[in-house]
Amino acid sequence: MGFLEEKKILVTGISNKYSIAFGIAKALHKQNATLAFSYHTDRLKNKVYELAKELGVKIVIPCDVSDDNSIKRLFFNISKKWITFDGFIHSIAFAPKNQLSGDYVSSITRLDFSNVLDVSSYSFVGMAKACRSILKKGSSLLTLSYIGSKKVVPNYNVMGIAKASLESNVRYMASCMGLNGIRVNAISSSPIKTLSSYHIKNFKKILNHTTSRSLNNNLTTVEDVGNTAAFLCSDLSKGITGQIIYVDGGFNITAMSNSE
Numbered sequence: 001m002g003f004l005e006e007k008k009i010l011v012t013g014i015s016n017k018y019s020i021a022f023g024i025a026k027a028l029h030k031q032n033a034t035l036a037f038s039y040h041t042d043r044l045k046n047k048v049y050e051l052a053k054e055l056g057v058k059i060v061i062p063c064d065v066s067d068d069n070s071i072k073r074l075f076f077n078i079s080k081k082w083i084t085f086d087g088f089i090h091s092i093a094f095a096p097k098n099q100l101s102g103d104y105v106s107s108i109t110r111l112d113f114s115n116v117l118d119v120s121s122y123s124f125v126g127m128a129k130a131c132r133s134i135l136k137k138g139s140s141l142l143t144l145s146y147i148g149s150k151k152v153v154p155n156y157n158v159m160g161i162a163k164a165s166l167e168s169n170v171r172y173m174a175s176c177m178g179l180n181g182i183r184v185n186a187i188s189s190s191p192i193k194t195l196s197s198y199h200i201k202n203f204k205k206i207l208n209h210t211t212s213r214s215l216n217n218n219l220t221t222v223e224d225v226g227n228t229a230a231f232l233c234s235d236l237s238k239g240i241t242g243q244i245i246y247v248d249g250g251f252n253i254t255a256m257s258n259s260e
């Protein structure tokens with residue numbers, strides 16, 4: 001019997017087996033959570049159904065978080081299956097590839113700025129707003145962030161601004177929803193090789209730097225993030241809300257590595 005027995009949790013943001021969201025789904029499944037998946041586009045449908053089958057997930061629903069009607073449809077479908085549920089994982093971000101390299105000030109446009117913040121930050125509160133009435137007391141909402149929100153990481157550019165907004169979203173959402181017994185947190189993860197991170201210029205350099213400066217000299221894995229997510233979705237973490245929890249081997253506290 002796992003510590004998420006009886007919990008019904010929606011996992012968004014799976015596009016393939018390398019997605020952090022799939023690592024989280026596996027960890028939640030291991031603790032006996034009942035899961036639903038949402039996926040972004042038709043192009044991902046077969047892959048996400050295949051991964052759902054691997055974990056025995058019966059509910060798989062499309063949702064484009066840049067569209068309010070699509071978000072509404074997602075939760076309407078969830079309510080038909082579950083009536084109420086215990087929270088969701090928001091593992092969604094988007095920036096065009098040309099915004100993840102080079103000179104931030106020269107390349108940013110008003111349109112890209114608003115699209116990136118819409119999909120990568122607004123969507124978290126947009127989803128919470130749409131499902132608030134069917135969330136159980138004790139629910140947990142979780143999103144994924146990165147230290148580029150607080151410190152400058154070359155080429156992360158507008159995504160850093162989006163993550164700063166997302167982290168602030170976590171605090172304001174936690175404050176609003178606390179009285180309903182709903183907790184809201186973020187995991188700030190080390191860099192991990194996924195489809196999204198692949199688009200960041202010189203990602204390998206960022207990955208190597210983070211690993212060499214982390215206190216345990218280890219690569220952070222999706223299993224590490226997944227296990228922390230499982231804890232944050234469970235009642236074991238009921239005293240934790242409005243927090244940005246670092247899963248980065250201590251990288252965020254260092255100013256210099258032991259070997260420098």
Ligand SMILES: NC(=O)c1ccc[n+]([C@@H]2O[C@H](COP(=O)([O-])OP(=O)(O)OC[C@H]3O[C@@H](n4cnc5c(N)ncnc54)[C@H](O)[C@@H]3O)[C@@H](O)[C@H]2O)c1
Binds near residue numbers: 144
């Ligand atoms: N990989 C890393 O190094 C790293 C580090 C810290 C935080 N994160 C964050 O983790 C989260 C997951 O990213 P990942 O690295 O697993 O990459 P990923 O590409 O596997 O996941 C990103 C997901 O966002 C979804 N998405 C994009 N636009 C969408 C939209 N309009 N509607 C619905 N879904 C949409 C994609 O379909 C995809 O499944 C992101 O928020 C990312 O910023 C990643």
